[in-house]
Amino acid sequence: MDMLGGAFGAELTRVDNFPYEEGECCAFVNSGRAALECILRSLPIRPARAFVPRFTCDTALQPFSRLGIPVLRYEMQGNLFTDARPLLPDSAGARDLLLLTNYFGMSDSEHLRELAERHPGPCVVDAATALFTRPVEGLACFYSLRKFAGVPDGGVAVAPFPLQLPEQEDRSARAAVALWQRIESGAEASLPDFEALEERLNAPPRRMSPLTRRLLRSIDWAYVAQRRCENYEALHARLASINRFSLPHVPPAAPFCYPLLPGIPGLRDELVDAHIALPFFWPEVVRDTQAHDASNRVARELLPIPLDQRYSAEELCDRLGRF
Numbered sequence: 001m002d003m004l005g006g007a008f009g010a011e012l013t014r015v016d017n018f019p020y021e022e023g024e025c026c027a028f029v030n031s032g033r034a035a036l037e038c039i040l041r042s043l044p045i046r047p048a049r050a051f052v053p054r055f056t057c058d059t060a061l062q063p064f065s066r067l068g069i070p071v072l073r074y075e076m077q078g079n080l081f082t083d084a085r086p087l088l089p090d091s092a093g094a095r096d097l098l099l100l101t102n103y104f105g106m107s108d109s110e111h112l113r114e115l116a117e118r119h120p121g122p123c124v125v126d127a128a129t130a131l132f133t134r135p136v137e138g139l140a141c142f143y144s145l146r147k148f149a150g151v152p153d154g155g156v157a158v159a160p161f162p163l164q165l166p167e168q169e170d171r172s173a174r175a176a177v178a179l180w181q182r183i184e185s186g187a188e189a190s191l192p193d194f195e196a197l198e199e200r201l202n203a204p205p206r207r208m209s210p211l212t213r214r215l216l217r218s219i220d221w222a223y224v225a226q227r228r229c230e231n232y233e234a235l236h237a238r239l240a241s242i243n244r245f246s247l248p249h250v251p252p253a254a255p256f257c258y259p260l261l262p263g264i265p266g267l268r269d270e271l272v273d274a275h276i277a278l279p280f281f282w283p284e285v286v287r288d289t290q291a292h293d294a295s296n297r298v299a300r301e302l303l304p305i306p307l308d309q310r311y312s313a314e315e316l317c318d319r320l321g322r323f
Helices: 034-041 057-064 108-118 177-185 187-200 210-218 221-242 267-273 283-290 294-301 311-318
Strands: 026-029 047-055 069-077 085-087 094-099 123-126 141-142 155-158 257-260 302-307
Touching: 026 034, 034 057, 034 123, 034 141, 034 155, 047 057, 085 108, 108 123, 155 302, 177 187, 221 257, 221 283, 221 311, 267 302
Parallel strands: 047 069, 047 094, 094 123, 123 141
Antiparallel strands: 026 155, 069 085, 141 155, 257 302
């Protein structure tokens, strides 16, 4: 029982509209990777192999490595964000797990369900960048929270079977200094603290920290989703004419970013100079493929424009300058 009175902690408003509810088949853990490992440990039958998309960062493979599950990369055909289809070998069977990725929340749930029905083995949906896409019925999926809001840790696993929770609970108060540094000193000054925050998540999975649980209840997730959709629609109206990706005018759920593939030399540098953060996803694809390969070009040229809910559509468009 907590003490009545005494020193005040941070006072956080209670909103209580986080889109997932913890339970036997919904686990709150400390990262998206931990959520994936929670699902893998809880599967009714241990997979013999895992087929993982080419466009998956190496850090996401840590759970497979820890559990000794061999990973084979697969290519895809079709639009990466709307109708991508796995190209699997004929040897893929009932004991092979298929990881399907909902990139940035742009995939339709019905499309993911159809892909899963074609595979004879278990399927898991990587929704790390698709927090607002509801789970596909009958499929396990996992989410990452730090990509969408200011929390020191956080992942959610959802499955059609009971989930085994990690034994230990995370404690993230000290690591949360990165969040306060971002407010007081700005993005650049807080970068070392955020790098340390990311590094600590490479450890074995833990249950979600009490601090993050409390922060989840203070964030207005309905507002976050609405603002991200508004920002997406505004950016699409502004950038669709130079985007080689064919994207819907209205996203199926609140997206992580606006995926822009413009083919304009020097545009990344121009946007970075305008103080727009553009993460470089999938350096492994650039490393492991030839420069002329389509996948290599996508990995090199993709500009994931933030849909950050802290900014209005007007502010984002102003930052784009001549585009």
